[in-house]
Amino acid sequence: MVKTIKGIAASDGIATAEAYLLVQPDLSFDKKSISDTEAEISRLKDAIATSDSELTKIRDVAKESLGEDEAQVFDAHKMILADPEFTGAVEQEVSDKSVNAEQALDDVSKNFIAIFEGMTDNPYMQERAADVRDVTKRVMAHLLGVELPNPSLIDHEVIIVAHDLTPSDTAQLNKKYVKGFVTDIGGRTAHSAIMARSLELPAVVGTDSITGDVKEGQTVILDGLNGAAIVDPTDDDIKKYAKLAKDFADQKAEWEKLKNEATVTADGKHFDIAANIGTPDDLQGVIDNGAEGVGLYRTEFLYMQSEELPTEDDQFNAYKKVLEGMNGKAVVVRTMDIGGDKHLSYLPLPEEMNPFLGYRAIRISLDRQEIFRTQLRALLRASAFGQLRIMFPMIGTLQEFRDAKKIFEEEKSKLVAKGVEVSDNIQLGMMMEVPAAAILADQFAKEVDFFSIGTNDLIQYTMAADRGNEHVSYLYQPYNPSILRLVKHVIDSAHKEGKWAGMCGEAAGDNIMVPLLLGMGLDEYSMSATSVLRVRSLMKKLSTADLKELAEKAVSESVTNEDNEKLVESYINK
Numbered sequence: 001m002v003k004t005i006k007g008i009a010a011s012d013g014i015a016t017a018e019a020y021l022l023v024q025p026d027l028s029f030d031k032k033s034i035s036d037t038e039a040e041i042s043r044l045k046d047a048i049a050t051s052d053s054e055l056t057k058i059r060d061v062a063k064e065s066l067g068e069d070e071a072q073v074f075d076a077h078k079m080i081l082a083d084p085e086f087t088g089a090v091e092q093e094v095s096d097k098s099v100n101a102e103q104a105l106d107d108v109s110k111n112f113i114a115i116f117e118g119m120t121d122n123p124y125m126q127e128r129a130a131d132v133r134d135v136t137k138r139v140m141a142h143l144l145g146v147e148l149p150n151p152s153l154i155d156h157e158v159i160i161v162a163h164d165l166t167p168s169d170t171a172q173l174n175k176k177y178v179k180g181f182v183t184d185i186g187g188r189t190a191h192s193a194i195m196a197r198s199l200e201l202p203a204v205v206g207t208d209s210i211t212g213d214v215k216e217g218q219t220v221i222l223d224g225l226n227g228a229a230i231v232d233p234t235d236d237d238i239k240k241y242a243k244l245a246k247d248f249a250d251q252k253a254e255w256e257k258l259k260n261e262a263t264v265t266a267d268g269k270h271f272d273i274a275a276n277i278g279t280p281d282d283l284q285g286v287i288d289n290g291a292e293g294v295g296l297y298r299t300e301f302l303y304m305q306s307e308e309l310p311t312e313d314d315q316f317n318a319y320k321k322v323l324e325g326m327n328g329k330a331v332v333v334r335t336m337d338i339g340g341d342k343h344l345s346y347l348p349l350p351e352e353m354n355p356f357l358g359y360r361a362i363r364i365s366l367d368r369q370e371i372f373r374t375q376l377r378a379l380l381r382a383s384a385f386g387q388l389r390i391m392f393p394m395i396g397t398l399q400e401f402r403d404a405k406k407i408f409e410e411e412k413s414k415l416v417a418k419g420v421e422v423s424d425n426i427q428l429g430m431m432m433e434v435p436a437a438a439i440l441a442d443q444f445a446k447e448v449d450f451f452s453i454g455t456n457d458l459i460q461y462t463m464a465a466d467r468g469n470e471h472v473s474y475l476y477q478p479y480n481p482s483i484l485r486l487v488k489h490v491i492d493s494a495h496k497e498g499k500w501a502g503m504c505g506e507a508a509g510d511n512i513m514v515p516l517l518l519g520m521g522l523d524e525y526s527m528s529a530t531s532v533l534r535v536r537s538l539m540k541k542l543s544t545a546d547l548k549e550l551a552e553k554a555v556s557e558s559v560t561n562e563d564n565e566k567l568v569e570s571y572i573n574k
């Protein structure tokens, strides 16, 4: 029977396909005594052989769709299965203790994991713990006769249904077959939602219950425009959504016409609309959508897609590719923003009660300076190939900015002394995403070259509401006068010192926010590439002169987020 499940609209578009449940099965088991240990060992060997041939298949598919580097992780898994020290120890445990294979596997793998995790002076070996965990899960599933989801083996069109997707899960989705995703938890500005927008995959998050509401193989219509999943739709539903999908495609075709136009408002003011990217591969989307620069390159994805810390040369090549690809247009590269919801398997971070308030971004860079210096050297070398701007994430104090700038200057002088070609014109700026810094923007403005306002974090920290938690998503209030006052103060402070202010948080591409930002005089707008043409089309219809007054009212007279939403809507519909 048809069911409509509401959630948060995280990425535009409509898709209809079979549900693919990316849900971890129950791998619990009971300890049993075994009398026929030989038969038990042969059951174990069967599970290992099946796991091995499954891994061969997954490796082939991963190589095809994601490339050799991504596929290599499965070699590590196959090596563990072929290692007599591991599998031999499990067999030994079965015969010595007369226990079932599940118990023996569990005991041996826990032992191995503890040993690897204990190698704190060798991050490479520590990383092997994750491989042992993954392989154990696969063999255990075969012993128990349960199905383990293998998203890399998907060979037909599906909608992924999951409790949650991490940014790295999202990066591995094969766009050829995955038509969208819907999750139990998450918010609009969580990184998997942001990635869905750059992949142009419709997504609905924070439904609370979707994994319990839909069964594998059921048809699902995903309405990423309004935030709903329709499970087992009727013919009428399918017709209705086909029409909605067509209207959306027509709308996009209309926006497409603006691809090669500059962004100019109705009163003739030009603004730069830039795009946010995660990897050099996203450049195609930037160019296809006619963006006028890159306003945020989230370099942490370079670290996340690697099996170990990327070398200076790896990074140099990536940055050079982006700078050259943008052909002289400005590229704002943000230094590594690891922590929060972005993890590196090879850089174990301490367990934290509040990772978003913890050891992340510039805090890690200033502490682990060898990582930071390597990144800065790669950036400095790449600066010869385009118009590079660098910014630091999560700056909360002036001292942090000064320390980061000092390290940058040191690395620059060393390279210049060696005769390496380095641009002399690299602007150094910061993300404005910590309220303490936004309040002191007038002080920061004297020392930076630019600000880029990160509303995803600025709103989460100002409203004290986790950006990935659907239960508090009502507090994501970009038009709340408290947020607008901070934004205005940041923009005014920059201008007072003759600096520029941009925004790279998701709000920069929001239809209600854009008129307010134009009114406040924001200089640069950076957003998911897929939003660029919609915003260009909107700006063409707006006149900055009228909007100044509107923004003034929004900041000083309105009390709530909704007041301002209505204020802008009534202006636009006038």
Ligand SMILES: C=C(OP(=O)(O)O)C(=O)O
Pocket: 296, 298, 337, 433, 453, 454, 455, 456, 457, 458, 504, 505, 506
């Ligand atoms: C752009 C931002 O950075 P990120 O989403 O990567 O935290 C932000 O916080 O608004």
Ligand SMILES: [Mg+2]
Pocket: 393, 433, 454, 456, 457
């Ligand atoms: Mg941020």
